[in-house]
Amino acid sequence: MPIHQPPRYQQLADELSRQIRQGILQPGEAVLSVRRACQVFDVSPVTITQAYYLLESQGLIEARPRSGYYVRTRLPQVLNAPAMTAPTTDAAELEVSDFIFQILDSVKDPVFLPLGSSFPDPALFPLEKLGQHLAKAARHLTPMDTVAHLSPGHEGLRRQIALRYLAQGASVSPSDIIVVSGAMEGLNLCLQAVTRPGDVVAIESPAFYAGLQAIERLGLKAIEIPTHPHEGVNIPALAAALQKHPVKACLFMLNFQNPMGGVVPRANRQALLALLRQYDVPLIEDDVYAELHFPDALPVCTKQDDPTRQVMHVSSFSKSLAPGYRIGWVAAGKYAEKVRRLKLATSLATSIPVQMGLAAYLQSGGFDNHLRHLRQQLMRQAEQMMNSLSRYFPVGTRVAVPTGGYFLWVELPEGHDALAIHQRALAQGISVAPGPIFSARGGYAHCLRLNFGHTHLSPAGDSIEKLSRLLG
Amino acid sequence: MPIHQPPRYQQLADELSRQIRQGILQPGEAVLSVRRACQVFDVSPVTITQAYYLLESQGLIEARPRSGYYVRTRLPQVLNAPAMTAPTTDAAELEVSDFIFQILDSVKDPVFLPLGSSFPDPALFPLEKLGQHLAKAARHLTPMDTVAHLSPGHEGLRRQIALRYLAQGASVSPSDIIVVSGAMEGLNLCLQAVTRPGDVVAIESPAFYAGLQAIERLGLKAIEIPTHPHEGVNIPALAAALQKHPVKACLFMLNFQNPMGGVVPRANRQALLALLRQYDVPLIEDDVYAELHFPDALPVCTKQDDPTRQVMHVSSFSKSLAPGYRIGWVAAGKYAEKVRRLKLATSLATSIPVQMGLAAYLQSGGFDNHLRHLRQQLMRQAEQMMNSLSRYFPVGTRVAVPTGGYFLWVELPEGHDALAIHQRALAQGISVAPGPIFSARGGYAHCLRLNFGHTHLSPAGDSIEKLSRLLG
Numbered sequence: 001m002p003i004h005q006p007p008r009y010q011q012l013a014d015e016l017s018r019q020i021r022q023g024i025l026q027p028g029e030a031v032l033s034v035r036r037a038c039q040v041f042d043v044s045p046v047t048i049t050q051a052y053y054l055l056e057s058q059g060l061i062e063a064r065p066r067s068g069y070y071v072r073t074r075l076p077q078v079l080n081a082p083a084m085t086a087p088t089t090d091a092a093e094l095e096v097s098d099f100i101f102q103i104l105d106s107v108k109d110p111v112f113l114p115l116g117s118s119f120p121d122p123a124l125f126p127l128e129k130l131g132q133h134l135a136k137a138a139r140h141l142t143p144m145d146t147v148a149h150l151s152p153g154h155e156g157l158r159r160q161i162a163l164r165y166l167a168q169g170a171s172v173s174p175s176d177i178i179v180v181s182g183a184m185e186g187l188n189l190c191l192q193a194v195t196r197p198g199d200v201v202a203i204e205s206p207a208f209y210a211g212l213q214a215i216e217r218l219g220l221k222a223i224e225i226p227t228h229p230h231e232g233v234n235i236p237a238l239a240a241a242l243q244k245h246p247v248k249a250c251l252f253m254l255n256f257q258n259p260m261g262g263v264v265p266r267a268n269r270q271a272l273l274a275l276l277r278q279y280d281v282p283l284i285e286d287d288v289y290a291e292l293h294f295p296d297a298l299p300v301c302t303k304q305d306d307p308t309r310q311v312m313h314v315s316s317f318s319k320s321l322a323p324g325y326r327i328g329w330v331a332a333g334k335y336a337e338k339v340r341r342l343k344l345a346t347s348l349a350t351s352i353p354v355q356m357g358l359a360a361y362l363q364s365g366g367f368d369n370h371l372r373h374l375r376q377q378l379m380r381q382a383e384q385m386m387n388s389l390s391r392y393f394p395v396g397t398r399v400a401v402p403t404g405g406y407f408l409w410v411e412l413p414e415g416h417d418a419l420a421i422h423q424r425a426l427a428q429g430i431s432v433a434p435g436p437i438f439s440a441r442g443g444y445a446h447c448l449r450l451n452f453g454h455t456h457l458s459p460a461g462d463s464i465e466k467l468s469r470l471l472g
Numbered sequence: 473m474p475i476h477q478p479p480r481y482q483q484l485a486d487e488l489s490r491q492i493r494q495g496i497l498q499p500g501e502a503v504l505s506v507r508r509a510c511q512v513f514d515v516s517p518v519t520i521t522q523a524y525y526l527l528e529s530q531g532l533i534e535a536r537p538r539s540g541y542y543v544r545t546r547l548p549q550v551l552n553a554p555a556m557t558a559p560t561t562d563a564a565e566l567e568v569s570d571f572i573f574q575i576l577d578s579v580k581d582p583v584f585l586p587l588g589s590s591f592p593d594p595a596l597f598p599l600e601k602l603g604q605h606l607a608k609a610a611r612h613l614t615p616m617d618t619v620a621h622l623s624p625g626h627e628g629l630r631r632q633i634a635l636r637y638l639a640q641g642a643s644v645s646p647s648d649i650i651v652v653s654g655a656m657e658g659l660n661l662c663l664q665a666v667t668r669p670g671d672v673v674a675i676e677s678p679a680f681y682a683g684l685q686a687i688e689r690l691g692l693k694a695i696e697i698p699t700h701p702h703e704g705v706n707i708p709a710l711a712a713a714l715q716k717h718p719v720k721a722c723l724f725m726l727n728f729q730n731p732m733g734g735v736v737p738r739a740n741r742q743a744l745l746a747l748l749r750q751y752d753v754p755l756i757e758d759d760v761y762a763e764l765h766f767p768d769a770l771p772v773c774t775k776q777d778d779p780t781r782q783v784m785h786v787s788s789f790s791k792s793l794a795p796g797y798r799i800g801w802v803a804a805g806k807y808a809e810k811v812r813r814l815k816l817a818t819s820l821a822t823s824i825p826v827q828m829g830l831a832a833y834l835q836s837g838g839f840d841n842h843l844r845h846l847r848q849q850l851m852r853q854a855e856q857m858m859n860s861l862s863r864y865f866p867v868g869t870r871v872a873v874p875t876g877g878y879f880l881w882v883e884l885p886e887g888h889d890a891l892a893i894h895q896r897a898l899a900q901g902i903s904v905a906p907g908p909i910f911s912a913r914g915g916y917a918h919c920l921r922l923n924f925g926h927t928h929l930s931p932a933g934d935s936i937e938k939l940s941r942l943l944g
Contacts, residue, residue, distance in 0.1 A: 104816055108619050122615035134825060135607030143594035146796030147580050181653050181798070185819045197669030197691035213817045219669035219691060324618030324824035326653075344576055345685045347657045351823045352796035353606060 007267070008043060009050035010231075013058075016051065020060050020071055031061055031069045050267060057263045058230045059401030062296055080398045082260070082411045084234060087205035087224035087443060091245055099422060099437050100209050106431040113463050114454050116422070116431030118210075118258070120292075120406055121454040122323045124377060126370050130322055133364065134357030141353050149352045151343040152336075153179025153329075157359035161329055168290075170303035172313075176336040178343055181350045183288045183328040186314035188214050189346070190284040190330060191249065193312075193338040195220055199248040202241055204233055206409075206438030206447070208258040211251050211286065215440075222440045223247065227257075229400035229409065232264030235271050242279045249282050255299035256289035256405030259438050259449035263293075263403060266300045277308055282335060284312045288328075289405040291320035291371055294379040297403035309333030317358065320374070321367060326351070327358050378406055378453060381460065385452040388464035394471065406453035416446040416471055424470045430463065479739065480515060481522035482703075485530075488523065492532050492543055503533055503541045522739055529735040530702045531873035534768050552870045554732070554883045556706060559677035559696035559915060563717055571894060571909050572681050578903040585935050586926050588894070588903030590682075590730070592764075592878055593926040594795045596849060598842050602794055605836065606829030613825050621824045623815040624808075625651025625801075629831035633801055640762075642775035644785075648808040650815055653822045655760045655800040658786035660686050661818070662756040662802060663721065665784075665810040667692055671720040674713055676705055678881075678910030678919070680730040683723050683758065687912075694912045695719065699729075701872035701881065704736030707743050714751045721754050727771035728761035728877030731910050731921035735765075735875060738772045749780055754807060756784045760800075761877040763792035763843055766851040769875035781805030789830060792846070793839060798823070799830050850878055850925060853932065857924040860936035866943065878925035888918040888943060896942045902935065 006014070019025045032040060037048045052069050055061045058081065061069045106112040107119060152158065158174040165172040180186040187210070195201065197219030203211060205224035215222045223241050226234040232254060241247060252272075254264040264272075276283055283302070290299045302311050312335055316328030327350060332339040343349075361367070382402055389399060389410065396413035412418070418434035425432050433451075435444025452460065478486070491497045504512060509520045524541050527533045530553070533541045578584040579591060624630065630646040637644040652658040659682070667673065669691030675683060677696035687694045695713050698706040704726060713719060724744075726736040736744075748755055755774070762771045774783050784807055788800030799822060804811040815821075833839070854874055861871060861882065868885035884890070890906035897904050905923075907916025922939075924932065 101813055101816065104622070108622055110616060119619065122618040125615070127613050127615060127618075128611070131610040131613055131825070134610035138603035138606035138610065138829070139600070141599050141603055141796065143597070143599060144582060146594040146599075147591065149796070150576070150580055181819055181823070182821075184817075188818055192689060210817060217664060217814070217817070324613070324621070324821065326819070326821060326823045341573055342689070344573070345656075345682060345689070346660055347653055347798070349654075349796065349798060351653070351798040351826050353603070354823050354826060357610070 009047045009267070010054065012041060012043070012047065012051040013054040016055055017058065017060055025071050027071050029071050031071065033068050050265065054230065054265050057265060057297060057403055059403050081400050082229055082398045082409065084228040084231075085205050085226050087226060087439065088441065091200045091221040091223045099419070099434060100213070102426065103431050103433060106426065111429055113430045113458055115450045115463060115467065116433040117451045117454065118433070119323060120319050121456060123456055124374055124453070125321060125323060126366065129366060130325070130357070130361055133361040134354060137356035137360055138353045141356065145356065146352055149355055150349045151178060152340045153177070153350060154352070154355040154359055156363065157355050158329070160359055160362040165301065165303060165331065168301035168304070170301045172303055172331045176309070176331050176333060178330045178332060178336065178340050179350045179355055180328045180330060180343060181347065182318055182326045183286060183314050183316040184210055184214070185347070186316070186328050186330040187211060187251070187284065187286055188218075189339050189342045190312040190314060190332065190335070191215070191218055191220065191251070193332070193335050193342055194282050195248045200245045202238060202247050202250045204252055204257065206259055206435065206444055207251070208253065208286065209437045212440055215251070224440060227260070228262070229257075229260040230262035232262070232268050233272070235268070235275060238272070239275055242275070242281065247279070247281055249284055250276065251284045251286065253286045254302055255287055256292060256402065258289070258405070259407055259433065260409045261400050261402040261405055261407050263297070263299050266305070269300060269302050270305050273302070273305055273310070276310060280310075282310050282312055285314065287313055287315045288319050290315065292378060292406065293375060293404035294382070295375050299404065303331060306333065312339070320371065322358060325354050325358065327354060378404075381406070381452045381455045382408070384455060384460040385450065385464060388461045391461075392465045392468035406451055408450045408452055410448045410450055412446045412448065412471065414446055418445055418448050421448065421471055424472065425467060428466070428470060430467055430470070432467065481519045481739070482526065484513060484515070484519065484523040485526040488527055489530065489532055497543050499543050501543050503543065505540055522737065526702070526737050528769060529737060529875055531769070531875050553872050554701055554870045554881065556700040556703075557677050557698050559698060559911065560913065563672045563693040563695045571891070571906060572685070574898065575903050575905060578898065583901055585902045585930055585938075587922045587935060587939065588905040589923045589926065590905070591795060592791050593928060595928055596846055596925070597793060597795060598838065601838060602797070602829070602833055605833040606826060609828035609832055610825045613828065617828065618824055621827060622821045623650060624812045625649070625822060626824070626827040626831055628835065629827050630801070632831055632834040637773065637775060637803065640773035640776070642773045644775055644803045648781070648803050648805060650802045650804060650808065650812050651822045651827055652800045652802060652815060653819065654790055654798045655758060655786050655788035656682055656686070657819070658788070658800050658802040659683060659723070659756065659758060660690075661811050661814045662784040662786060662804065662807070663687070663690055663692065663723070665804070665807050665814055666754050667720045672717045674710060674719050674722045676724055676729065678731055678907065678916055679723070680725065680758065681909045684912055687723070696912060699732070700734070701732040702734035704734070704740050705744070707740070707747060710744070711747055714747070714753065719751070719753055721756055722748065723756045723758065725758045726774055727759055728764060728874065728879075730761070730877070731879055731905065732881045733872050733874040733877055733879050735769070735771050738777070741772060741774050742777050745774070745777055745782070748782060752782075754782050754784055757786065759785055759787045760791050762787065764850060764878065765847060765876035766854070767847050771876060775803060778805065784811070792843065794830060797826050797830065799826060850876075853878070853924045853927045854880070856927060856932040857922065857936060860933045863933070864937045864940035878923055880922045880924060882920045882922055884918045884920065884943065886918055890917055890920050893920065893943055896944065897939060900938070900942060902939055902942070904939065
């Protein structure tokens, strides 16, 4: 495999990151202005900006309006970030464990402390307001509506979704958007649209277990690509995989990846897309957490840089607005007609009164206001849990500092056994998501994914302290 | 292949059927009482009852309360019924045509006369009443509801479904029922639960095209079994297929089969299940039309005779109550946990406010009253269309007399080309469902499936006359 020489901005970011971690740059201190840094490091302003953006997305520095960048004070610095992962990279058929279903079932039991849950805390959402809009839509549903909004779906809803892309700098036609019953249906449809049983799909390592399950269920083979929490998949490693295997699709998460939580910088995405264009391989992007960025940390919309429409962008309202409503969508680019037909053939349509109710809510304009509160709340909860981890978890624990979503990816010191912790915790009424469920081969034996979205059930300090006593 | 000697009751029914068709028994005349027939034919009352039941399900005789059986007057007798089909019976990979999507898309266009539609006329349903219940559920949705009703689904709804089985003489536990987003999702989940890509699945010939599509999409092979409109699949032919091929599942419709419309008698189902038990092969039964039986023609519930729980019974409310809501279910017998996990892994849950709204409607008790009206209406429309067909369609046309559902399966005299008719009709604003889409190999070139559920758009006479001028 060729040796990967990181770009200049990344070398710079690494250098500053080291200075911050070693305490050379102290929390609260200003970093060099862009102009000054250009002189000091003899590089262009673009390079400095990219480096600072990367450090910001890693949660190490923060922008203060009209003042410049500062080393972050709010997140504990005693926890180090995990490094690039190193999975084996031959294609494999998968076996999915019972652990996933144990965790999913524990979520339904209100007695459990759902640190292992994949869901956001449903108490965070405007269910009453949504209900009013759904109620109105339900009362006014006409017979013609029940056929007019068959797939690709309700036009008003697709237009609202297209408007959100526009706000993120991407132009997506409503006719490329297919409404689906949640992002998981969307991922399944995308995979089916571009693969046949036996084909190879590239995934991140670690990766969201539902993606792994979908790959298994469709008789596909997964090839795991080394992935950095804040840089995304290793491009040279992916290039090698594309060369070696007949990869038919990539299934990646580029914003607040589940489980690791990072945001892949725009430059890396452009490199990724350029590589995939070369092999004419579609990128199936699972982007369900994009709206959950912390107030100052904007995610990136890959659809900005997709002139060949090879990105199949999958998202939903389940994490950002309407859990339980089961409304998602796919902006499927050049594969849109294929996905629409598959949707029509597999489940015909997504519940039509629900589509209409959601469209009416979005038109009413309440979404952005709700998101502002939600983002504040999630950031506060992340900080609480980070603080508790640094207080109660063993020395040597590494955590990727999140800038959005509601997961922390925790690498315990080697020797800890996440599956054993999972079983002990379950017996004590706590669910956790053990690392091995995020890999086709059961790696990440000493890792846990923790959900910081549910702290109203128990203060983060209490639940993390309780969990720390079960680490063994 | 062994020669199939039909059971005694069937020989009797065939004999009476011939007498009716030849005019020996005239419309409106009473047939022999059960007691008298026992003496005349020297058989048991059970055999007579089975024979009469079969004739009733074929639409040839009808029961009049407290008076006995009479030859039906209402349906035209000039049209003969189609015979047993004769597909080739080697396993095949499928190719699905664009015709299906042309028809599906034409349904959305209110300008089209939807004789080819697979949907019931949405004007036939209590959308306003349903909307009131959904509205109430939406306004009262709590955060805990959004996780508590994850798959298998809302408990109150599953209990209501179990109660309907009970009314049909079948005992199904709510814990065996999984709520799904329409029957098509249910069929897909059932197929995935019991097959792997490359496996062989037995289907009827002709069969519903969505089932054929699902088989193709999952990388399975279909083997088509000869099927009689009112008798179901030929048991000896199925036995031969089971012996020859490693069949992993049967995908059949036993009530108002789409497209042929018959009801398979209980005795035939028992024979079918006995055979499948012998090979430990599950029966995936698509039973979405069961509630649409005409007033006097009861369907049969296969779950009555399923002690080994090998029937995966798939149904939905889309045809009987709530089009567009996308609520179905699977009573998956011994495969219930497998199906539940698959549902959880592929789409997590069915829209939760919609489940709650439907449960509330069913609890309110309005369903049976709605069904009474719907069944009357559909029978009237069937009779109108049958009359028009016998008036306008060419001599030699055969039609299976339906006793429920909303389809007529029309065999035109040999030489007619259904695909050409489809294209000519589409150009004239009429959709039809051409026979070849109901087979993996494009048989049934001279057959059409016509939907008689939409006659409010245009009197049956008018649309059938218009269509008759396009037969070529």
